[in-house]
Structures are given as C-alpha cells and as structure tokens.
Amino acid sequence: MGNALHLENVTMQFGGVVSVNDLSIDVPEHKIIALIGPNGAGKTTAFNCITGVYQPTNGLIEFMGRPMVRNHPTGKALKTYKGENAGKFANDPVLAPAPDEITGLGIARTFQNIRLWKSMTVFENVLVAKHQRAKQNVFSATFRGNLAEEKRMRDETMDLLVEQGLDAYKDELAVSLPYGLQRRLEIARALATSPKLLLLDEPAAGMNPQETAELADFVRQIREKYDLTVFLIEHHMDLVMNVSDYIYVIDFGSEIARGIPEEVQNNRRVIEAYLGVSD
Amino acid sequence: MEYVISVLLSGISVGGQYALIAIGYTLVYGILRLINFAHGDVFMVAGLMGIYFTATLPVTASVPLVIFLTVVLGFTIERAAYKPLRGAPRMSVMISAIGVSYLLQNTATYVTGGQPMTYPVIPFLSDTVNVAGTQTKWVVIITPFLVLILVFALSLLIGRTKVGMAMRAVSKDFETSRLMGIKINSVISVTFIIGSALAAVGSVLFFTNYPAITPTAGAMPGLKAFVAAVFGGIGSIPGAVIGAFLIGICETIIKGLPSSWDVSVFSDAFTFALLIIILIFKPQGLFGEAATDKV
C-alpha cells in the first residue's frame, strides 16, 4: 500500500520566524501515525499547511500519490527565507488549493480549540458537513427539487450520531455539550465529510483518563469502519504510545526523531526535548 | 495658471480639513477597531454649535467653547454608546455607531428645523487675501500650516508622553495592555477627546469655506476622511494626513475640470473608487502594517 499523505521538505515561515522547518513525513494508508512535540513545536502549523489554512513557504505535499500542495519562495520571500531546500521546487508549478478543496479530496480535520458552529444544533453541525458532497445546486435545494437527497443527508447524519452516541443530544446546541462530547461531535462532523484521511488535533485534550482510554479504541474502530488513515497530534503519551503505528517527533519546527513507539520512547533527544537538557 | 494655483490652494486646504477629521478615525480604529460612523456627525454638530454660539458670543469665546463642548460630546458618545458594548461582536459596535450617527443627524434636523444654516463670518479667517494673483480666503492659507502644527503636537503627545505610550500599547495589543495594568477606558477616552477636539477645529476651518451646514453635512466629509485614513494605513497618523491631502487635492481637481465634461458629480464617487482600489491591492494602506490571523 502506498502513502495516503506525503510531506516533502515542508517549511512554513512567518516573517522571520520559521514555524515548520524542512519537515518530511510519510503517512501510509490505513495506518495511525502520530506527530508529537513540546508546545509551540509547530505541530498545528503543520496541520494547517496540510489542510490549506496556510500555504507553506516551501515544499511539497502529496495526497494519495498525487501532488496536492506545492510552493517555493520567490521574490521578497526568497530573500528572507531561512529554511533549506529553497531551490528544490523552484521549477515546479505552485499548487495552492483552498481548504474546502482539500476537504473535497478526502482530508478532514478536527481542531485543537474546538470549533463547532455555536448557533447550530448537534444534528445541524454534522449535517452541514454533508453539504459539499450532496448532489444539489442552489435552485434544487431552495425549491425542494431533490427531497431524496436531503433525506439521504439527514439519514446518514442520524446514523453517524447514533454511532457516536450523540443521538440523545441531537437537538441541543452543540456548545451546550460537555467537553468530551464536543470532541466526539467534532470527529463525527469530520467523518461526515467522507474523508480518506482524518487529521486529529489533540483529540484527548481536556478529556479525563477514562475518556482518553476509550478514545484509543474509538480511533481504531473508526479506522476499520471507514477504512481511514489517521494522522494525529497528541500530548497524552499513553494514548500516543497505545494507538500509533509510527511516531514523528518535532521540536522548534524540525524533526528530531521518528520510529515505532518503543524507539521513540527511549530516544534521548526526545526525552531532552520534553524534559529539558540537564548537563 | 492662476486657475491652477487656486485649485491647488483650495485642494490643500480641503485636504487639511479632512486630515483633522481623519486623525479622529484613525486613532479610534487603531485602538477599538471600530469605524466610528458618528465621527462625521460630531464634526457637523461642532459646525452647528459654532453658528449658535457666534450669534451671541464673540468669536474668541465661542471657538474655545465649541472645541470644549465637542470634546464633551465625543467623550459622552464613547461612554454611552461604545463602552457598554466592549467585548460584543464588532458588528454590534458598528451598528451602535450608525445609530449614534442617525441620532445626531435627526437631532440636528430637529434643532435647525431642517433648514441649511449659514456659517458666520469669522474675522480674519474669512478675509480675502491675494496669492500669486488669485483671490482667496485666509483660511485656505492657514489650514495646512495649522494642520502641520497640530499633527506635530499630536505626534509629540503620542511619542513622548505616558498617555501616548499607553495609546500605542493598546493599539498594538488590546488584551495584553489591559493585563499589564493600562487603564483601557481612560486611554480610549483620551483618544475620543483628541479626535473630537481636532474635528472641532476642522469644522471651524471647513465650514468657513462653505455656504451652509445641513444635518447631513458631516456624513460625506466624514466618509472621505475615513477613506483618507484607510489610504494612509489605518492607525497611522502621518498616513491619514497624507491620504487626506491627496484626496482633498484630487477632489478639487475633479470639481475644477471643465464643466462641459460634467464630471463634478463624481468628486465623491472618486474617493470611494480610490478606497476600493486600495482595499484590493494594498489593504494595509501606504503606512499600515499587515496582520495575520491565528487559527
């Protein structure tokens, strides 16, 4: 099996600050891969580059074997560029799809600081995520020309909610749910976009130990059920070590280690990065 | 040639008057991120007060009184209409500003009975003077110099005093400044006081040159001044001043074009066209800083 996601020399620079530096990552299909690192290491920035929120300053991102995002510094950005491999993609055309196009390709995400739509119910939050793939246009939708499609969207949404154990809350405002369920809802919403690759940004943040333990099983379950590839950022080491097939560790934007959980656990640089260096 | 000089002169003076209003916009936007739609109307009210006071008081007394009362008005508007909405969505505050503008215009209509009011002749400012063969009013000559002096004083205030430092800090980062113990509300009040005082001075200069004041007389100069502030880079005082002079000059040139072309109707539209072009190509303006959003 090939790679679902492939990052090649991705650098993201804001002004003079390099947030992600020359990052290369492979996420093989159907695997659960983790990206870890101390606070401010650039993990979420990497996610934002993959999902099109930011355009990387330099580098290539492939999805399912096809180039999806590509950029290289030019002009003023080239002069201030501090990263490496500035010339590597200089002759390739720039690719900068918008986040919704990337979602359309089959990448869905959750957010570190939960971003549910606050005036909408739990049901609507999931239903909106079905909008992109619905076979409709603004006329057929407005004049109810395609009721079957609307019904299909509603039914599938209901199925998802039942599966996530959220059906009891379906008419409540999304923001009125307890924290753990809001995270669940974010995952359900992401699944509603029918992704092939799921990016989870600190899915266990704010969860209690029991919820965290359940989360590991849950991630494996949805991977099987939806034939997903999962790429996650996490701070809970128990969860990461439990669930991941392979781990990338970054600090100050650069990779410091990679390997299967046991290797990473015993890596000196990783321990230093997390605990600080003691001479 | 004389014609060109007269157009240029009046352009510079109109620009100077816009500059005085634009500073009020740019300061307030810099700190509250609010387009203070009522600012142009404060300017109009200052003009009306000028009319009513000079009817009974000597000019030397009424001008300071106008400035003082305009400052009180600006301060009151901020306390009554904007302060309660701190923390509310930006749209609510802007709607409140539009509401204040509506209130001021309607009150002015009520007080004046809707009639255009003639601005009094202010001695010296209204006297004519001969510059390079063209007749003009003293106010036209004085405006740019007065503006430069006031801007200089303002930049000293902002650059050298404690309150100026607080203003700069708040405009950089509202929340952090609050955490650092800066009294946000007093800083905002000072901003409104400065803006209103300058608008009051601007009103004396502006309306001396115009035949009459109507309740909506402040709206257009206000919007133009805002455009000037955007043009120069919102939050930047020199930017606002340069933008205002440019707009003033362009506008008088358009108005001065041969009447057979019949383009004077576009003197206001031009300003907005300029605004849209800037927003598209250089949204941070000439001297503004670009901002990035965090996700």
Add this chain to the structure above:
Amino acid sequence: MVQKKRSYTALIGITVLLLFVILLENLGNFIPGLPQVLTPTSPLFTVLKKAAVYSLVAVSMNLLNGFTGLFSLGQAGFMLLGAYTYAILTVPTAQKEQVYYLFEGCAFDFSLVDMFEGIFGNHGAGGAIAMILACLLALILAGCVAGFFAYLIGFPVLRLKSDYLAIATLGFAEILRAIFQWQKLGKVTNGANMIKGFPTFTNFNITDSSGAVILRLSTFVPFLISSLCIVVIVLLINSSYGRAFKSIRDDEVAAEAMGISLFKHKMLSFVISSFFAGVGGALFAMYVANAQAKAFTSVMTYEILLIVVIGGIGSVSGSVLATFLYVACSEWWLRFLDSEQYIGNIKVPLLRNGFRMVVFSVVIMVIVLFFSQGIMGNREISLGALIRKFSPKKERKQ
C-alpha cells in the same frame, strides 16, 4: 413530517393574510360609512404598502448580514439598480418624450409594457395580462441586474474583512448613485431628474370602463410579491445552502475545513440578497411612483440595517415584524410628535417638526444598547406554536 406540516401551516397563514389584505382594502365597497382609518386614503394603506416593500429589503439584508455574517452596507445601491431597471424598462414609449424632455427623448425606443400590449392588446383582459407580464418580467430583470452587479462587485469586495467589506459596499452604492446622476447618461437614466410614468401599484386596481375602481389591489400586489420573495428566501435559509451560510457566519475556518467553499457561498448569498434588494428597489419605485437616484442614499441603508437590528439579526419573522412596526411608527403612529399638540390648554413642550425622528433614534439606540437581541433574537415566529398557545386547553394536551 413535522417539517411538512409546518410548511403547510405557513402556507395557509400567508394565504389568509393575503386574502385579508384584499378584504381590508375593499371594505369601502361593501360597507358604506366606514371609519376614516379604513378608507383607501388612510395612512394605514400607505404604511402597509411601504412596509411590504421594506420588509422584503430588510429580509434580503438579513440573509446577508444576519445569516451569512457578511456586514454589507450596499443595499441602497442594489435597490437603486432595481428601481432604475424597472422604471427604464416599463415607461411606455408614448410617455418617454415627456419624461426625458430634458434630454430630447430616451436612447432606446422600447418598453416591456408596449411589447406585451402588442401581443395581448391594450385594453380589457388582454391589457391586464400585458401589464402583469410586463411588470413581472421587469421586476425579475430588476433583480437580475442588481444580482449581476453584485456578482461583479463580489469578486473584489468579498475577500475583505468585516468592517472593510461594510465600507467598500457603502462606497460602491455611492459610486452607483453618482453614475446614475451623471448628465451624460441622461438619455438612459434621465440624469438627476426622476423617471416616472411607469406602472405603479395603483395600476393594478381593477376598474370598469368609466374608470371607477371595482376591486382595489394596490396594497395586495406589494404584499403578494414581497411574501413570494420572502418565502423563497426562507426556503433558501432552511435548505442545505442556508445551513452552509450559517456555518460561515458562526466560524469561517471550521466551515472551510468542512468543505464549504467560502467564496462560492459568500458570493451566492451576496448575489441572492442583492437580487431581492433589486426587486425591493423596483417595488419601492412602484410605491413612490418615481425612480430617482437621490432617494437611495446611505441613510436608506442605515434605516434598513436598523430595522434588521430591531427585529433581531438572524430572524426573518423578526425583520418583517420590525419593518411593520418601524414604518407604522415613522409614517403614522408617531406623526403627532411632529406638530404642536395641546393637552387641555397646555402646549406640550418640544413637539415640533423633526421631534418624531429624535424620539425614534433614541428608541433605536436603547434597543441597540440594551436589547441587542432585538424583538426576536434569532428565533422565528411559528404559526403552529401561536395557534397552540391561543387554542383551548384540551387541544393542547394532545
């Protein structure tokens, strides 16, 4: 199922309302000696007509500002486009010489009214059909022109952030106003003068051969058109696209990440809102019986925005309710504030021309500051719920 039932109740409610309007304006035909309030010249009907027109514009603005979260202040500009499109297309050729006398006639010799009269004849039922079709087509084209301009303007301005979008759309409206007043375009727009002579609401009154009114429809027509348009907007809001708009309003970043194309949906909302603002503008021209660029100032936009705020940003029924209250207060109920009044022998202080608007703006400020949710917040009036509330208790138990 519940939804289907709800839409039936709504449909019945609207039909009843429309029939009631017809009845109301024709009461004079059945009952002689009616109280003045119910006679056709009463301010009641002025208020009803104007409010019907304004409620469409308010709802269209709410679609954009309330449901999509785009703070646009261009409404007056799109109304202007609609008003002029309607007027230019429907002024009968025979009248053009007179309307455009300053410019020695109109640039093109065409009128939808004449065109349809050519097909259906110009009197009797044929004339009526011709006029209805002409007006209908002109209204739709008015919306299309406004929508098309919104599409063009949307490319640059929809990228802008909240307050910049507001000022840019305001600017576009001002530019449009200047263009329509330009004397060089006089042969089309009649320069700064008004265009008149086109069919208005009164043309829909059914008259007999002597010209006496048999059936009055001049209030019904704006009600009909506005409610049709508002129903379409409500359908849109409750559709998948409407939900997508709301997700953009709530959180752009999340919406984009869930596959909602920001630009496409903002553009859709902007164009549709402007389409209905254009139709509203055409209705406004019919209401005042002229089209003049001078009327469509930013003050008009502010007024509509304030109506939306009073009604509740994000509530269609709130906007409609607020429009009727607002128009009734400003055109009728608060009129007495504008003239001197005496209680016994004592003159009430302050009352004179202009006081009404001062009171009005104070009330608006109070709402903006202390009741920022408006009348309805983001809830809707539901007919079903109303009926249940006022029906006898035993039915409620079910």
